[in-house]
Amino acid sequence: MDFMKKKKTTEKETSENDKEQEIILEKIEERKKSSEGFNRIFSHPLQVLTEKPENILIVSVPVALIVFFAGFIDSTVQYGLRSLITSTFIDDIIFFSIIIALLPYAILDTKEASRRRNIETALPNFFRDVAGMNESGMTLPNAISTVSNGDYGSLTPYVKKMNNEISWNIPFIDAIFRFGERLGTPLAKRSVDLIAKASLAGGNVSEVLKAAANDSYEFVNLAAERRNNMMIYVVIVIVSFLVFMFVIAIMAGTFLSTMADAGAAVASSGTEVASAGTFGGSIDMDLYKRIFTHASMIQGFFSGLVAGQMGEGRAAAGLKYSLIMLATAWVAFRFFI
Template identity: 35%
Template sequence: MPKIERKTKKLAIIISALIATAIVLAGYFIVGLSPALDDFVFFGFLIVISPIALLNYLDYRWRKAVDERLPDLFRSIVQAQETGMTLHSALEEAAKRDYGPLTPELKKMTAQISWGASFEEALSAFGKRVGTVLTQRTVPLIIEASRSGGQAEKIFGPMGKFIQSTLLLEKERRTQTRPYIAIIYVALFVFLFTIVILFKTFFTNVDGTALFSMSTVSLINLQRIFMHLTIIQGFFGGLVAGKMGEGSITAGLKHSLIMMLLGYVALNFFL
């Protein structure tokens, strides 16, 4: 799984925004300001957030995989140093093994050292490239261990245990927040069910005609209003789900995408 670079995200946002703008403008020239323009705006909005949601999810998976392999890397370094290797040699040996997404970054670091960069410079560059929270916490400790003579057995062992406990706590947190994320989805389904019941039993007859005269708001405008409310609820509900589940608002874009599509399809099918 490759790392998603920041410039890739920016490029995806620019391209998707241009495509979405073209779709909305095309819809305006085709249907004007009629209610059908809402569909063009909706799909344009989906095109904007879909690449962002996908790239954020892939980046989250990459960072998660990196953090999960850090304890294995530290354990390998400790074992190598126990055999008499220096810290630099232990890292070179670790770069020859498979540590998932960490392996390419380790190889880059050892290559920089072989090209003349100092160990501290290469390790700092490694921390900046990887950029996960746990990596940024551990890299300064590794540098200090190197400066103190490279005797890292006493720091890498506790460091690996700390990372394992941190990952375990994060896993428990995600498990505990899943019911709350499910509640957000259930709330959307209840909202959709209420809208459908209102239209089927209160606003319209069995044959689909209006049950009573609406002097201020037409039936079509009511459908548009409820569609807008559903999309808004799906979007912001997804952001809340991402903040609760993964601690990031942008991580909720995938939930927003799913809930908005569910709401759009449900209302277009049942109303």
Template identity: 30%
Template sequence: MTPATVLPLVFALALLVPIAVARYHDGADRALTHAAIGLFGDYVDSFRSEHPDRQAALRAAHVPRTYREYGSKTLLYAGLFAVVGSVLGIYVIWLGLTVLSISPEIMRESLPSALAFLANLGDVPSLSALELAVLLCSSGLTLGVATGGGTYWLRWWYPSHVASDRARRIEATLPGTVAFVYALSRSGMEFPRIVRIVADNSDTYGTAAAEFDVAVRNVDTFGMDVVTAVQTMGRRTASPQFREFSENLVSVLQSGHSLSTFLERQYHDYREEAESQQESMLDLLATLAEAYVTVLVAGPLFLITILVVIGFSIGDTLEPLQALVYVVLPLGNLAFVVYLSTVTDAIDPGRTDVENPKTDVERRMSSVLETAGETRTDGGVGSARASTTATRNIDRVQLYRRFRTIRTRIGTPVETILERPTWLLGLTIPLAAGAVLWRLSATAGGGLELAAVDDTIALAALFVLATFALVYEIHRYRVDAIEAAVPDLLERLASVNEAGMPIVTAIDHVRGSDLGPLDAELDRLWADMRWGADLETALRRFESRVRTRTTARVVTLLSAAMNASGNLSTVLRIGARQASADRRLQRERRQGMLEYMVVVYVSFLVFIFIVAVLSAYLLPNMPTESVGTEMGGMGDTGGFDGVGEVDAATYTLLFYHATLVQGFTSGFIAGQLSTGDVKAGAKHAAVMVAVAVLLFAVVI
């Protein structure tokens, strides 16, 4: 290639450098933003009033950019990508034609005379500077406009997409957040403090609680009163349901009506709404399950059968079959999994990421450091020494805790893996990959063939799936048992506290009852308090040990309510009812989707049965020569000519891979349909892959 033909490519790649650097460097991003505002800022402002929906989408998606800044960068990116697209498009097309070995002469003969200039795309390295300039102008009017327009559209579409996804998550977590606000109001806590507590616990109560952080920022930064801040929060939210709740809440606050009564009514309404949404979700999942069986199980099976029959009759159809098995099936199932993830929410109680709270020693050392810092302003030598000593002691405590955590996780690997099943993949995947590589090295002398290592790959995948499924199901069983015991715990604590017993004494009274897996944790909670920890610290330690979503909510609710009132019976009963409602919805979903999970299993068994029949009975018994040859040369009938062109073992291997791909993907989809969590499909995938391996190893 001449320098004239390389220069446009270098220029296009150079335009991508500032965009890539700005992605990871704040200084470069600011410089790019300033340049964009300087070029397009006034233009964007002139059309601000014509696009209120874009401004609303930016606010609803919580994009940390102003409309002027985001719009200016959008125009700048569209212009840059228009240039880059027009230049790179030429070289990409030239590279594709080179790989496909399509010469410019063949293109000139095939294209109409009006489009003959397109043949120059296959001869870019030998073009003159003038010819390349003409080609770049033509590309700019086509590929450049398409790339720039697509970039502009995607930049403005993305905030609305994020806002719609955020709205879905807000509405999914709104019942729990309203229950939390209702419980805090019944404890006697003032509303401004409730808003701050809800905003601080967004990790526990979800996206709906995170919306309250907008109100907190408006109060702290702009000095708004709480009512105005909540009103602004409602106007900027992405969820119409949350906007309606905010408007009603503002009306109650302004009118002076009972806040607890309003929240109680809203709490019951959202519980009923959650049940209605559950029914709608089950109907949607039922439709998706039927569509999956029809499109991605029965459809490929029908195509495989038809292509095999056509291949036996008139010619080789191996390449379409390979495209179907190795491309269409995996990508189709992957797209279905991604779509399921966007329309459903996992009902797995999950694990929280709560770290161990500060110990009493750390809190004392922090107070010492603060005191030392205050006295150090006097300029005394003793205060400086005290500050240095306190800092060193805190560093020692933090270093000890850091190594203690590592030592605990390494010293108890079984408990660590049971708490975090995905960590097991860091061990099993390298082992499985090592086994596959060893098998490849053992067969490398005779040439690399997939048929020689496909059993090793299948068994390695089965090993990874089976081990992860075992650990994950043990983890899930423990979490489900704890979640099931939480409502009983709260009801018993509420009954004892309602009788006049303090919450600390109530915990001692309840820990002797049968609460399943919570019995040992309650004993440790009581032991923490006996050794001098306050109740809030003991509860935080309890939360860090159990690490489930429901226990995190219970601990957050109790910790906040205890600071407002000693009578916690009402708060505990509200938490118990909410936990029971969540458990009931989870059971209903599992029961409702059980039949469709069975349908997925049956469809896979039908798939593997038909493929096994084709492999075990049809392929070995098909004639490999023309029927006319067997009849003594009386004439060629033309039937079954395609059989001899491809060995039957090749078709059998292809069918084997089809069952493995279908079993692997169908298993994960079955788990995602039943629970909303793709990890729950590991056990189904392991079962289906094992059936495929055994069938082809024993029967065929």
């Protein structure tokens, strides 16, 4: 009887353990599904929107379109379709829609570019330190564990995470590949791929690490030199926009207003000369100011993209300049010119 009771108790405990394991496995599967594919948007919306700069456009562009169409409908309902031609309200709606759509992306892109620059700057020192530890007789996992206590700026959290993965018995090759994927820069992926293949081939990994360090150092130096050399052209683009704005301000504030006043005075004199010289009186200052506003905003936006392409090799990097110059033109014509 005691044997039968013990057997039933054992079977009961086994059944309970199996149920617990099934529950744990189900939770792991649910967590895996929630962190993959489209489900990530619902489980981690903020993380998904900020992990890549372009992801924020999923929210910012629809919001901008809602603002634009709401303003468009409100303007046409209250003032009619003619207001789209005669009023600057629609211009303001377009301006704010562009700002809403692109400002979050420009901020995140600038932040991401800064992160990548800091990581690439720290990579040569990291590779050199690992190479030095490896030459002293340490294995690569032990070398990673030792250097993870160092300070590599923005790279430090990634090094610590790779060390944690290695300490959890994840193979060094898999850990370093994940390290490269998380960094997300072409330089890091290239260097990591080189180190992983050398480690698999069983060659002199310390020499490969030194080569990767030198390659990273040269890449970072060349990128910094390019930015410094091209900065003068970025300044030229910005100064050209400011000169363009200044010329338009002078034309709108002095020349055209003077011509309009003189034409109006001649037209009101009622003489024959007036009939031959009333061209100045026909100047519509509001129309000209609106045309100048459009010209300045278009000039500023596309000049910023050119500045980004010349300065950093990416037109998207110039969005910060574009939005600043766009806002400058809008403020200048709305409140000062």
